[in-house]
Amino acid sequence: MKTTRFAPSPTGYIHVGNLRTALFNYLIARKSGGEFILRLDDTDPVRSTEEYADSIKEDLTWLGLHWDRVEKQSDRVDHYKANAELLRNTGRLYECFETPIELDLKRKKQLNMGKPPVYDRSALSMSKSEIQELRLNRESHWRFKLDLERINWKDGILGDLSIDAASVSDPVLIRGDGQFLYTLASVCDDVDFGITNVVRGSDHVTNTATQIQIIESLGGNVPHFSHHSLLTGSKGEPLSKRLGTLSLRDLRANGLEAMAILSYMSRLGSSEAIELFDNIDDLAENFDISNFGAQPTKFDLTDILPLSKKYISGLDFSEVYDNLKASGVPSDIAPNFWLIVRENISTRAEIKHWWSICSEGVTPVIDKEDIQFIEIAKSLLPVGNFDENTWKNWTSEIKAITGRKGKTLFMPLRKALTGMEHGPDMSRLLPLLQKINI
Ligand code: GLU
Numbered sequence: 387m388k389t390t391r392f393a394p395s396p397t398g399y400i401h402v403g404n405l406r407t408a409l410f411n412y413l414i415a416r417k418s419g420g421e422f423i424l425r426l427d428d429t430d431p432v433r434s435t436e437e438y439a440d441s442i443k444e445d446l447t448w449l450g451l452h453w454d455r456v457e458k459q460s461d462r463v464d465h466y467k468a469n470a471e472l473l474r475n476t477g478r479l480y481e482c483f484e485t486p487i488e489l490d491l492k493r494k495k496q497l498n499m500g501k502p503p504v505y506d507r508s509a510l511s512m513s514k515s516e517i518q519e520l521r522l523n524r525e526s527h528w529r530f531k532l533d534l535e536r537i538n539w540k541d542g543i544l545g546d547l548s549i550d551a552a553s554v555s556d557p558v559l560i561r562g563d564g565q566f567l568y569t570l571a572s573v574c575d576d577v578d579f580g581i582t583n584v585v586r587g588s589d590h591v592t593n594t595a596t597q598i599q600i601i602e603s604l605g606g607n608v609p610h611f612s613h614h615s616l617l618t619g620s621k622g623e624p625l626s627k628r629l630g631t632l633s634l635r636d637l638r639a640n641g642l643e644a645m646a647i648l649s650y651m652s653r654l655g656s657s658e659a660i661e662l663f664d665n666i667d668d669l670a671e672n673f674d675i676s677n678f679g680a681q682p683t684k685f686d687l688t689d690i691l692p693l694s695k696k697y698i699s700g701l702d703f704s705e706v707y708d709n710l711k712a713s714g715v716p717s718d719i720a721p722n723f724w725l726i727v728r729e730n731i732s733t734r735a736e737i738k739h740w741w742s743i744c745s746e747g748v749t750p751v752i753d754k755e756d757i758q759f760i761e762i763a764k765s766l767l768p769v770g771n772f773d774e775n776t777w778k779n780w781t782s783e784i785k786a787i788t789g790r791k792g793k794t795l796f797m798p799l800r801k802a803l804t805g806m807e808h809g810p811d812m813s814r815l816l817p818l819l820q821k822i823n824i
Contacts, residue, residue: 387420388582392446392453393572395427396438399633400445402651402685403587403617403625409651410585410614412451416670423579424453428460429571445634449644450666457579459571466566469574469604470528470559478603479528479559482509483520505529505555525562530569530600532556537595542612542675544588549595557596573597577606585675588613612675615655620686632687641733646694655683662693664700695732706734713738714745723818726810740809747821748805756798759788763799764824777813 390411394404415422424446428434439458446453473479484492493503509529512520520526532551541547559570576584576597584594594611601608617625625632637647646662652669653660656677663669703710703721706728710720715737727740752760766783768776785795800812802824809815 388414388418389421389423389580390415390583390585391423391425391457391575391579391581392451393425393427393575393586394442395430395433396435396442397430397433398438399441399635401634402632402637405449405634405647406614406617406651406654407586408446408451409449409648410612410673410675411583413652413670413673414583414585414675415454416666417673420582421454422451423581424456425575425579426456426458426460427568427571428458429566429568431460431565434460441635445638448638449634449648451648457575459575462571462575463566465574465578466571470566470570473530473559473600473603474528476603478531478600480510480531480556481517481526482529482558483512483517483524483526484509485524502553503555504553507531507556527558527562528560529556530559530596530603532596532599537598539594539598539608539611541591542583542585542610543615543678544591544613544680547591547595549592551595551599554592554596557593557600559600569593569597569600573600573604573606576609577601577604580607581609582607583612584609585612585614588615588680612678614678615680615683617685618682620684622682622684625685632685637687637690641694641735642690643694643697643733646690646697649693649697650690654685655679655681660689660693662696691732698731698734699729701728706737709734709737710741713741715741719818726814726818730808730810743804744815744818745820747819747823748803750802750824751805752802752824753798756802759784759790759798760802760824762788763802767822767824772817772819774813774817777816780816 392408392411394400394408400408412422414420424443426434426439426442428439443456470479489505492506496503510531532554534552536548536550538546538548557569559567561567575581591613594613598608619625619628634647638644645664645666648666648669649663650660652663652673657679658677663672703724706724707720710724711717715723723741723744727737731737731740750760763780763784766780766787768780781795781799784799785791788795796812797807800809801807803812803819803822804815
């Protein structure tokens with residue numbers, strides 16, 4: 387059984403980038419019958435808000451990615467304090483006094499000399515009295531002292547990875563104002579919650595190297611890490627700047643179905659074909675992280691639309707009952723109405739449109755050359771209730787009188803009655819038309 391977590395910072399909405407992270411972690415936990423934790427990384431009190439935390443929960447619920455428990459980092463500061471103390475006592479956490487400007491200067495100098503901008507550990511060579519004196523005048527931050535050796539792990543997606551700790555700065559775990567930073571908080575949580583598998587974006591690879599050492603120094607078990615590639619736009623351009631407009635709520639507002647989004651995301655960037663799944667259990671059953679590649683992954687919103695359309699066309703009346711009701715479709719007509727329109731819509735929002743066609747009629751679309759034809763058709767339209775034979779009988783009569791057949795017979799009628807060139811089978815739709823405006 388695997389325990390995973392999705393760890394967003396509540397500083398924004400869920401977007402397609404972190405949705406992928408959420409989904410992969412969710413599927414790994416579900417497939418193994420394990421636990422999926424929603425962890426809110428809200429250590430930054432300025433940028434984190436309750437509203438965003440609520441929006442994340444709402445979006446995950448809409449998707450159907452139900453968490454087994456929620457943890458908030460802001461509730462766990464005592465644990466971070468205790469772990470920091472442990473690291474201090476074992477000589478792995480050391481105090482530094484450089485200001486951001488001084489650090490920046492050091493980095494620039496190193497770069498000028500062609501050296502990597504790695505923190506030079508000068509704080510480690512300060513005497514006790516120097517430290518005492520600096521404490522009087524300056525804030526201090528705390529860094530984790532990395533063991534300068536290679537850090538190796540077998541990544542679930544990237545394969546064997548090896549990072550030289552000497553090429554990385556000792557990570558800052560506590561800020562000058564005493565705030566515990568993500569690296570420490572995340573590691574403590576992963577250890578305390580018994581996280582077995584972590585999936586996150588490949589922008590975290592270097593973090594993972596340092597986190598492995600911190601986990602080991604705390605005596606914890608190192609989770610199995612997998613880093614998925616980052617998403618790009620359809621032309622390969624970085625998506626990061628557009629993520630603000632690719633929030634899950636935007637996709638939802640555009641009428642995309644949750645299962646279509648999840649199905650797409652669970653295969654995008656993998657060696658397996660994208661296909662629509664009916665439910666999350668099937669998705670989990672068929673999910674395998676080792677099928678994903680390291681290459682940047684092209685995300686194209688328009689690819690979700692056909693999946694969404696297919697999903698809708700397979701929905702039962704009972705599953706869209708609320709939508710039908712909200713669109714004003716009377717309950718006695720609703721089951722039949724749904725069977726007729728479901729294959730012709732891409733989003734549930736279109737239910738309203740089709741109901742308006744049925745109940746209100748449309749402004750007929752009539753081409754010049756069809757004006758007379760439609761006049762004749764109108765004069766032949768039977769009075770009284772329409773049934774499943776009405777269309778056939780009516781068009782046979784029109785055909786006999788006008789001599790038209792095939793598309794020239796049917797298309798002008800469809801356009802006059804629905805305003806559109808495509809739509810449901812007219813013989814099934816006609817009995818639902820309550821107002822005909824020709
Ligand atoms: N809050 C971090 C992020 O959203 C979590 C990263 C992690 O999975 O550890 O980037």
